[in-house]
Amino acid sequence: MSIARTLRGHGKRAVSRALHRGWQVVRAAGxxxxxxxxxxxxxxxxxxxxxxxxxxxxxxxxxxxxxxxxxxxxxxxxxxxxxxxxxxxxxxxxxxxxxxxxxxxxxxxxxxxxxxxxxxxxxxxxxxxxxxxxxxxxxxxxxxxxxxxxxxxxxxxxxxxxxxxxxxxxxxxxxxxxxxxxxxxxxxxxxxxxxxxxxxxxxxxxxxxxxxxxxxxxPAEIPEGITHAELEALIAQAESVAAGAGGAESVAAKAGGAESVAAGATGAESVAAKTAGAESVAAKAGGAESVAAKTAGAESVAASPPGPESVAAQAPDRDHDPAE
Missing domain, CATH: 2.160.10.10 (Hexapeptide repeat proteins)
Incomplete structure (x- = not known):
């Protein structure tokens, strides 16, 4: 934005403010x-x-x-x-x-x-x-x-x-x-x-x-003998109180929402815990199956003694030192 354009913008705002302030003075005087x-x-x-x-x-x-x-x-x-x-x-x-x-x-x-x-x-x-x-x-x-x-x-x-x-x-x-x-x-x-x-x-x-x-x-009762200015102040006060009550309700609603979110989070944690428990149970079950498989394998080995080739395959490599 050019300097000239900026100055024109400031000038228009200044003229607008001066005009409105002048009009307020004219209204009061008139x-x-x-x-x-x-x-x-x-x-x-x-x-x-x-x-x-x-x-x-x-x-x-x-x-x-x-x-x-x-x-x-x-x-x-x-x-x-x-x-x-x-x-x-x-x-x-x-x-x-x-x-x-x-x-x-x-x-x-x-x-x-x-x-x-x-x-x-x-x-x-x-x-x-x-x-x-x-x-x-x-x-x-x-x-x-x-x-x-x-x-x-x-x-x-x-x-x-x-x-x-x-x-x-x-x-x-x-x-x-x-x-x-x-x-x-x-x-x-x-x-x-x-x-x-x-x-x-x-x-x-x-x-x-x-x-x-x-x-x-x-409607609410209006005090006897109230002036126009006092009535305007009373209305403004009532509107302010009503607005405050609305704000309190909003805060309460937000608090309720936060509690709901917390409850949801707790529920999610509970579900996660249950899921973890299920996984743990599954893992244990898997472990049991593994043990059973190993036991079955041992039984199979016991039932079928290894042949010479199998024994040779299981023999350590003499060219490789296990300690290395």
Whole structure:
């Protein structure tokens, strides 16, 4: 590799690192909070609430009220009214409670009234609106017909999965779960799970008999009054413990494997010993056969005295001294 090519490689890596570090600085500086709202002037933006940078479309913010400790993800759009600069009066049109999390790329589009309670979490790309197109006149293009508004309410403690859509007139109770990709309209009772298009109740909670149908698993209890940051730390700790348990099981499995190998080795040694014993027995048997053969030979010799030629063949060579 040439020196010029090496230098180009180092230069590209340096530029990449500088770019990413610079982007981190820009993101931190562009975060919207009550203390650093940028060019936005919200009707209310509580302490410790923030919009991650970069933002989506945000306008009509004077009619948007947000509580404390709420996080709005990157590229999320919040709007009140049809267009920027529209006169909306003094009442709030979009209200988001305390400790909410609005997922990345979500849209909350208010024209009349959208009220989101406390501790509501949404996945990414959730769409909530209180306005819909009208198609009553069959001879007029739908986009040119006056839209229809209806109030939207989302109860405290609810959770909306990724890609869920909440239509005008929807009223969700407390602690409602909306499955990912569902389209919600109408009234949803407290402590229920809805799914589908249109969304229907698939599970409900009864104070006397519990969940119907029953839950497949029971989650761990979360301490009362925990903050978002504390919850993230708790989840990280639980994942770490789970990973450690998995590692312990792996070590145990490996130990078991080692014991199995040792047992196999012992078994092999036992087989070898048995084989050696068999060979020893065979050898002894062979020895016995040899002795028997020799005995038979002696008997044969005794039965047939050697002839003169045999005796001459067995006589030592006189030209060769055995001592040499």
């Amino acid at each position: 975060t919207i909070t009550a203390d650093s709202p940028g060019l936005l002037r919200f009707g209310a933006l509580g302490a410790e609430s923030r919009f991650a940078f970069p933002l989506g479309a945000v306008f009509g913010e004077r009619a948007i009220h947000i509580g404390t400790g709420t996080l709005v993800g990157e590229h999320a759009s919040l709007s009140a009214g049809l267009v920027p600069g529209q006169e909306l009066g003094s009442r709030p049109i979009v209200t988001i409670g305390d400790r909410c999390t609005i997922g990345r790329g979500s849209h909350i589009v208010g024209h009349q009234s959208i009220v989101i309670g406390d501790d509501v979490w949404t996945g990414p790309y959730v769409y909530i609106t209180d306005q819909n197109h009208s198609y009553a006149d069959p001879d007029r293009p739908i986009g040119l017909q006056w839209p229809i508004n209806d109030v939207v309410e989302i109860g405290s403690g609810s959770w909306l999965g990724a890609g869920a859509i909440v239509l005008p007139g929807a009223r969700l109770g407390r602690n409602v779960v909306v499955a990912a990709g569902s389209v919600v309209r109408g009234t949803v009772p407290d402590h229920s799970v809805v799914a589908g298009v249109p969304a229907k109740v698939v599970r409900r909670y009864d104070p006397t008999t519990g969940w119907h149908p029953p839950l497949r698993s029971l």
